[in-house]
Amino acid sequence: MREVLDRIVDIAAQKFEAEYAEARAQKLFKTAFTVKERRVEVAKQGIENGVALRVLVKGSWGFASVGALDIETLTEAVSDACKMAKAASSRLRMPIKLAQAKAVEDKVVLRPRKDPALISMEDKIKTIMRLNDTILSFDDHVKGCTTDYLDLTGTSYFLNNTGSYIEQDKLYVWSRIVATAFAEGIFTSSREEIGSTSGYEVFDVETPEIVGERAAKRAVQQLKAKPPKGGSFPVILGPNIVGVFAHEAFGHLAEADIALSGSILLGKLGKKVASDIVTLYDDGTIEGAFGSFKYDDEGVPTEKTTLVKDGVFVGLMHNLETACKLNTEPTGNARAEDFRVDPIIRMRNTFLRPKDHSFEELIEGVKFGYYLKAFRGGQANLDGTFQVGVQEAYEIVKGAIGDSVRDASISGNTLETLFKVDAVGKDFELSPGRCGKGQEAFVCDGGPHTRVKEVQVGGSA
Amino acid sequence: MAVLKQEELQSIADDTIKMALKSGANEVEAYVYQGLATSIGIERGQIARSSRIIDRGIGIRVIANKAAGFSYTNILERRNTIDEATRRAISSAEASKPDLDWNGLPSKKPYSPAKNTYDRKIVELRSEDLVTMASSMLDAAETMDKRVFPVEGGTGASYLSVAVANSNGIASFDQGTFVECSMATVVRDKSEVTPVCFEFNAKRCYDIDPEWVGKEAARLAISAMKPEKMETKTTQVIFTQFAMQELLYYTLINAVKADYVQRGQSAFKGKIGSEVASELVTICDNGLLDGGLRTHKFDGEGVPQQKTSIIEKGVLRSFIYDNYSARRERRESTGNAARAGYLSTPNVEATNFYITSGSKSPEELVSDVHDGLIVYYLQGAHSSNPASGDFSVVATPAWRINKGEVTRAARGVMVAGNIFKLLANVTALANNERQLGQLVAPWILAENVRVIGKQIT
Numbered sequence: 060m061r062e063v064l065d066r067i068v069d070i071a072a073q074k075f076e077a078e079y080a081e082a083r084a085q086k087l088f089k090t091a092f093t094v095k096e097r098r099v100e101v102a103k104q105g106i107e108n109g110v111a112l113r114v115l116v117k118g119s120w121g122f123a124s125v126g127a128l129d130i131e132t133l134t135e136a137v138s139d140a141c142k143m144a145k146a147a148s149s150r151l152r153m154p155i156k157l158a159q160a161k162a163v164e165d166k167v168v169l170r171p172r173k174d175p176a177l178i179s180m181e182d183k184i185k186t187i188m189r190l191n192d193t194i195l196s197f198d199d200h201v202k203g204c205t206t207d208y209l210d211l212t213g214t215s216y217f218l219n220n221t222g223s224y225i226e227q228d229k230l231y232v233w234s235r236i237v238a239t240a241f242a243e244g245i246f247t248s249s250r251e252e253i254g255s256t257s258g259y260e261v262f263d264v265e266t267p268e269i270v271g272e273r274a275a276k277r278a279v280q281q282l283k284a285k286p287p288k289g290g291s292f293p294v295i296l297g298p299n300i301v302g303v304f305a306h307e308a309f310g311h312l313a314e315a316d317i318a319l320s321g322s323i324l325l326g327k328l329g330k331k332v333a334s335d336i337v338t339l340y341d342d343g344t345i346e347g348a349f350g351s352f353k354y355d356d357e358g359v360p361t362e363k364t365t366l367v368k369d370g371v372f373v374g375l376m377h378n379l380e381t382a383c384k385l386n387t388e389p390t391g392n393a394r395a396e397d398f399r400v401d402p403i404i405r406m407r408n409t410f411l412r413p414k415d416h417s418f419e420e421l422i423e424g425v426k427f428g429y430y431l432k433a434f435r436g437g438q439a440n441l442d443g444t445f446q447v448g449v450q451e452a453y454e455i456v457k458g459a460i461g462d463s464v465r466d467a468s469i470s471g472n473t474l475e476t477l478f479k480v481d482a483v484g485k486d487f488e489l490s491p492g493r494c495g496k497g498q499e500a501f502v503c504d505g506g507p508h509t510r511v512k513e514v515q516v517g518g519s520a
Numbered sequence: 521m522a523v524l525k526q527e528e529l530q531s532i533a534d535d536t537i538k539m540a541l542k543s544g545a546n547e548v549e550a551y552v553y554q555g556l557a558t559s560i561g562i563e564r565g566q567i568a569r570s571s572r573i574i575d576r577g578i579g580i581r582v583i584a585n586k587a588a589g590f591s592y593t594n595i596l597e598r599r600n601t602i603d604e605a606t607r608r609a610i611s612s613a614e615a616s617k618p619d620l621d622w623n624g625l626p627s628k629k630p631y632s633p634a635k636n637t638y639d640r641k642i643v644e645l646r647s648e649d650l651v652t653m654a655s656s657m658l659d660a661a662e663t664m665d666k667r668v669f670p671v672e673g674g675t676g677a678s679y680l681s682v683a684v685a686n687s688n689g690i691a692s693f694d695q696g697t698f699v700e701c702s703m704a705t706v707v708r709d710k711s712e713v714t715p716v717c718f719e720f721n722a723k724r725c726y727d728i729d730p731e732w733v734g735k736e737a738a739r740l741a742i743s744a745m746k747p748e749k750m751e752t753k754t755t756q757v758i759f760t761q762f763a764m765q766e767l768l769y770y771t772l773i774n775a776v777k778a779d780y781v782q783r784g785q786s787a788f789k790g791k792i793g794s795e796v797a798s799e800l801v802t803i804c805d806n807g808l809l810d811g812g813l814r815t816h817k818f819d820g821e822g823v824p825q826q827k828t829s830i831i832e833k834g835v836l837r838s839f840i841y842d843n844y845s846a847r848r849e850r851r852e853s854t855g856n857a858a859r860a861g862y863l864s865t866p867n868v869e870a871t872n873f874y875i876t877s878g879s880k881s882p883e884e885l886v887s888d889v890h891d892g893l894i895v896y897y898l899q900g901a902h903s904s905n906p907a908s909g910d911f912s913v914v915a916t917p918a919w920r921i922n923k924g925e926v927t928r929a930a931r932g933v934m935v936a937g938n939i940f941k942l943l944a945n946v947t948a949l950a951n952n953e954r955q956l957g958q959l960v961a962p963w964i965l966a967e968n969v970r971v972i973g974k975q976i977t
Contacts (some may be wrong), residue, residue: 092616095783096783098617098619098621099587099588099616099617099619100588100865101581101588101589101590101612101616101865102587102588102589102590102612102613102615102616103589103590103591103592103612103865104590104591104608104609104612105591105592105593105605105863106592106593106594106595106601106605107577107593107594108594108595109594119567119568119569119570120561120568120569120570121569121570121571122569122570122571122572122573123571123572123573123574124571124572124573124574124575125574126574126575126576126577126594126595127595127597136572136574139572140570140571140572142647143558143570143571143572143647144569144570146570146646146647146648146651147560147567147568147569147570147647147651149648149651150566150567150651150654150655150658151566151567151568152565152566153566155568179615180611180612180615180616181615184615184616184617202783202784202785203783203784203785239785239907241784241907245908246785246787246905246907246908247905247907247908248905248906248907248908286910289752289934289936289970289972290752290972316563316564319564320564320669320671320672320706321669321671321706321708321713322713323713399573399575400573401569401571434903435903435905436900436902436903437900437903438899438900438902438914439899440715440716440899440916441671441706441713441715441716442706442713442714442715442716442916443713444715444899444914444916444932445899445914446899446900446903446913446914446934447900447903448900448902448903448904448912449903465905465910466904466905466908466910466911466912467912468900468903468912468913468934468936470899470900470914470932470934471932472932515932515934515972517912517913517914517934517935517936517972
């Protein structure tokens, strides 16, 4: 593989005078299936082999992707990429430049305790069937259960013209569980996700019985829940919501490409953006976590990046291009979903650092507010407006957890909200998820229970 | 990589059918897909990237002992990789559980033409042409106002071709083209950043207007400046196509899919013939819409696409079906099996989800609003409750309407409610139909929408 990639990168550099050239080959194997109410929809297995070629010619990017590994096809593709980059450069005002990454030669071999590639399709189906059984037999009101399963294994080969060659094993195990319940004209839906880069052993911890019960219980409980009041209230965010806030509301704005596009964080480096007790990280080094890896898709080693330290905004997440533009070091955040797309800045495992409060201390002073426990999606805008949907919430009345609340969501301005964080818990939890930014990336997010003085709650009551 | 011709795609499909039947499959379907996409990308105010993606492969679905197995590969050059994928599909089926509701793959039926879905001019576009289009869009946006910052956007042209064959005699081929341009802008002025404003054109034939897109994206961003707060109230709201598409995709469109209904996951279960929306609302799924973005001769299973009435003057008429969900009810598929290229098995999905326009001009629609809101985009619609249709989302950007006129942008406004109640509260539709992804619709005015503003302190 190395020889072929070397020749292709060489063509770009020699024949087309590319300032930078990289080739990323992948051999991937996927197993996937969906089970709906104990019925296996289709058991799927697939092979994807291909190469992504990315070149910088006259300050402009050219990219080509082909599902082939032979030298003739790749030669044609790299020539295409170079010619297109040249065409695109005709209207360039500021030629793109890249930060220098240290040349790396490495081979990353994964040794999972339970390699999903060695587990039979029958066994995988059995595991997911146990999940279905747990959910559907939990309560008569549970009417539906959709469970997706996916595992991906394979190898990625990366080579560039600045001296790096990296072979890196890939391994992901993922499942999404949606339970639905119905009673007296009310539908509820509850979602859980499992995700790991360590191996199939994730099901030994997040067993089908534990996860199934969690999903089913929530769906049933929501049947008796009431809609939230619309307005501004104090809230306690559970680790799952803190995570989605860290990722969606703040994290995206701290991706250097988005910051440079004019997000509210542009020009705020070194400035106070949150209350003193807020410290946020994006960390690609947590072993087995769904957002972890050793090298990113530009060959840069991953790291633990501090985004906010004690309320001060200290760093963005970078790729080679934005690091050069802002005169700093790349942070290993360049990720591509597969060989069909080019690497862009993505998060890894994003979280809030725990502090000192117990849950009781967080809740005791709240006269009326909401405890928001589990999310159902979220989104942010460049102007700092965020929205987080909530699938499990409770009223807080006089310092105690009250009635269950259905289909709430919160919104506000990210920085205004970060300044209103007035107490951070001492517990900690990470949840796996998938993030969409044109491409899909596997990530984690989380933190401790956290209190916010006031946030806008959207409700129809 | 040379483009594979019709005969080549079809013979790959045919050979696969023969091989699978010989290897022990009871039924088999081959879906061979080829897509070529060229694009030019605008990033932070300049044309900065170009890309060409060639993606092709085969998805093989087999039935063995009433259990379904599926496998795919993106290597079509060597027969042995396809044979290996075929064997893997069979072994997957054997490892799976029988589905007692399985009632066979679809049979051959005649196709109607898919009008204006292929244009040679798009195939012939060069990357230089796409650069020119992107430049004129960029120039148009920046000429409007120097505070406008084109965050991202681009131009793209693509060609796709598909061959579907199955062991019941289907052996079909179709091809199509797409061309598009889009731009997202913000205005940055002193400390103010507006929400992202987006405009686009997407067509099957070479008939797009990059200049209009650039101008419009810029105009929206400028008008989103200096927003004001809005109080919490129940009022009239106009939803543009962008906002409608976000809302409907996660709620109403799922509710009319037969598999959701059969599994008790749809609020429309048992409601055929009942009133489910205002009598002004008429919706069909039109898989043959002239030049429609989702128009094809046949769906992902080789079944003819068609026009299916869903809601007629507020009354629920029909659901949409793929072959499997249709046969469970002993009826015919409505041609609504969609696939994500060769990578996926078919799923029930809307084609062109068509909401019939009204007679009012957009200006007349606005003039009907005494004190309300016009919502361009929604943030967070994917967090809606998919089963109940309850939503609680942020409207951004959105503009206030006062005494029939659009005034200032509104900041931090949430809209909460239930999609089915909202459809019952529709009081007018404009005549400005356009397509956005699946949705073809005009602006829609609804009454009694709950708007949650920031507490004014």
